[in-house]
Amino acid sequence: MRSAKKSIPLHLSVAVLLLLTIGLSQAEVPPSVYYAASNPCRNDAYPLVDKGTLIVCDKTQQPTLAFDPKSGRIESLGKPHRMGVQVPLQPSPRIGGRTAATSQVLVWETHGPGDDSDLWLQRIQAQERRGLDVGPGDQHHPVSSGPWIAWVDRGNIKLWNTQTDEKEIIKTKTGFHAPPTIHGNTACWEFRHIDDIDLRCSNGYHLDRPGHQTHPLLLDNLLLFRENGRLMGIETRLPSP
C-alpha cells in the first residue's frame, strides 16, 4: 500500500508547523490540543486512519502524507494512498459504499429497497456469507477497530466483537453525515445540536464548539475531527482496545 518513505522537504515541515500554530491558536478548551495538519482533501474520505496511521493531504489535496500527531512528524508516502483491496463481493456493494474488516469478517454496505442501505457480512476464513443487518431503514457506516465492528442502524450505533460475540447498542441519533469512529468498544459520533454539529462519545466525552465538528476519527487517545475544512484533534483518555 505504501511505497518507500522519503524524508520530508523543509518547506513542507514549515507549512505543517504553521498550520499547527494556527490550529493551536484556535484552541478554546484547555487543556485540549488542536491540530491543523492536513490541507483540505479532494476525496472526502480523507483524512483517515489506516492500520493505525493517519493519512492526510498535501497542498494539491491528494492523500500522500502520513502524519503522526504525537510527534508532529510528517512523512511522504511517495504516491497517493489507496483504500483497501478491491475484492468481488455478492451482493454487490452499494455505489460509493463503505467496507469494514476485522481479522474475522468483512462487512459491506449494499443497496436495500429504494434508497435504504443494508449490511452484509462475509467470514474471511469460512464460506459463510449473510445479511448482517438488513431491516427497514438504513443500516450503514460500518467501521472497525481490532476485533470490533460498529455500524449505524436507524440512527443507533451497534457494536459487535467478532471474536467474543459480545454486542452493544448505543441509543442515539447519528449516521446522517459521516460514519462514527471506534477505538475498541468506545465510539464517537456526529450529533445534531440545536444549531450545529457536535461530537459525542460513548465514554461520556462531548465536544461542543461553535460551528460544525464532523468526521470523528479515534487514533489512540486522540479524537480527530474536521472543522471548517481543517483537520483538528483533541486528546481524550480511552481504555486500550
Add this chain to the structure above:
Amino acid sequence: MMGLVVGLILLFAAAGMGQHLLQPKHRHQPEAFLYAVAAGLLAWGLFGLALGVVAGVSEKLCLAIAGLSILGWARPTVRLSPIWILPFSAAAILLSPSVWDVFGPIVGTDERYLHIGLPLQFLKEGALLGGPLHPNGSRPLTLQLAYAIGLSTPWKSAAAGLHWWLSVSCLALVIRMGHDFFGKHGVGLIAAATLALSTTILQEAGSAGSDLPAALAVLLTLNAALRQHHRATALCAGLALSLKYTTAAPLLGIWLLMPGDWRTRLRAATLCLLAVAPWWLRNIAENLHPLFPFAGWSEPSMAFQFVEKYGMGRTAIDFVLLPWRMIVEANPASFTFLGRLHPYALLLLLPFPLVLKQVRFRPWLAASVAGLIGWAAGPHWLRYLIPTLPILVLTGAAIAYPLARSRFTMGLLGLGLIVGGASGLKGYTWPGHATRKPSAGDQAIAFCNRVLGPDDRVAMLFAWRSSDLEAKQILGSVEDHNPTRHFLLANAGREVDALVQAGATHALVRNTRFLPKTYGFLGTDQFTREFRNPVRQLQDNLIMQADLLFRSHTHSVYRLPKPD
C-alpha cells in the same frame, strides 16, 4: 445508424407539415423544401405549446404530431429539386466526421441540461415545465419540442440525428446561395469548407444543439428576404428567434437592408414577432417576465449573465483586437473563447471594405456586421457566433473569390483552405467518442439511477447533468447556476424546507466552489452575497436536516426530510 435515418425522416416530417404554410407562389422555388422544414419546425413548436398546455406532453402525442406531419406529403406542394443533390452531398461529406457523435453518448453541457435534458423531463412529467423550478422551460421551446419527438421514438439518437441533418441543410444552403447569388459553386464551397474545417462547427454538428439550426434559420431568412419571399422571410426569422434570441442581431441587419419598402418590412417583422409571441404570452400567463429567465427573475433580482467572464476583456482596445484574438487565441480546451475557427473566418473579413458601395452586398454586410456587433456585445464564446458565421464567410468568400483570377491565386486560396483547416481543427476531438474519460458526477448519477424510483424527485443543485438522471427533477443549471442560486437566495435560511415544499425528495449537489478570480469584476460584497453565501448556507442546512447518502469529490446525494 437508425438515429440518423429517423432524424432524416423527422426532417421530411417537418417539411410535410411546413409546406402547407408557404405562399402558393413560392412552393415551387428550389429552396421551398428548406422553407417548409423551417415552417414545420415552427409549427411543431406552436402546436406543441398549445397541446402541452391543454393535454400535456407524452410520447404518443409527440409521435402523433410526427405522423400527422408526414401525412402532409400525401398532397405534396413542394418539389424536391435535383439541384440540391450536389450541395447536400458536399455538405454531408464535409460534416461526416461528426456523424460519430450522433450515435455517441450525450456529453455536451447544453445537450445535457437543455436540448435533451429538458425534453426528457417533459416526457417524464407528462407536461411542459417552466417557472422558477424549471426556468429553462420558460424559454421558447421550438427546438426542444422537435427533439422531444425524436426522443419519443425507440432511437434516442434521433434528436441528434435531426440536428445533424439540419446542420447539413445549413451547409448545403451555404453552397447553394454561393451559386445562386454570386454565380459560382466555388464561393459556397469555400464558405462551407471554412465552416466545416472549424472545431466549433464540427463539434456542434453531431450533438443536439441550437446554434446550427439557428444559423440555418438566419441564412434562410436572408435567402427569402433577398428573393422577396415575404411570408417565408417572416416564418424563418420567427423560427430563428424562437431557437435563439441572439439571432436578433443578424436578423436586424437583414431587416434594415432587405429589399422592399417599409410596409413590407413592418409586415414581415409583425408576422415574425407573432410567431414568437405565444411563448411570451405563456410566461405572462404564468406571472413571469415574458423573457424569463433571461431578463426577468423575481426577487431577489439577479443578472442572467456576466458577459465580463467571457473572452479576453471588454475595453476599447480589447474590442479592436477581438477579431484577431478570436482566431489566434482561441482554444477549444479554454473557457476564454471555448472553440476554434478556420483562419478564413478572420481573413475573409478583410476584403469587406472593397464592396461597401455595392448595393447587392449591403444586406450581406449588414447581417454580418450586425451579427458581429451583437456577438461582441454578448459573451465571447465562439459558438455564439455560429448563427452569423455562415453569412459572414459566404460574404467574405463572395468578395475574395473573384479576386483569385489566376490559377496561382486560386491554388493559393485552396492551399490556404487546407492549411487553415489543419489550424481550425487543431485540438478537435470527437466529443461523443466511446472511449471518453469518465466525467465528474458519473458515480453520483449512477447512484441516483440505482436507488431512486418513479415517486422520487431530485433537486439538481449546481448540477448540469439532467439528461443522465432518470428520476424527475427540479432546478438544474444555466449560466452561473442561476436557477439554484436564485432558489437558495429566495429561501435563505430555510433551503431544505423550501426544497421539500417544492416537491423534492432528494438533492444532487455538485460540490461547488465559486472562484473570486472568475468574478473579479464583482465587488467582494456582491460576490459573497450572491455566490459564496448560497453555497455555504445550503451546506449548513443540508447537514442539519438531510441525510447524506453518497459523496464523491465532485458530488453529494442527500435524502431530504419527509414533508410534515
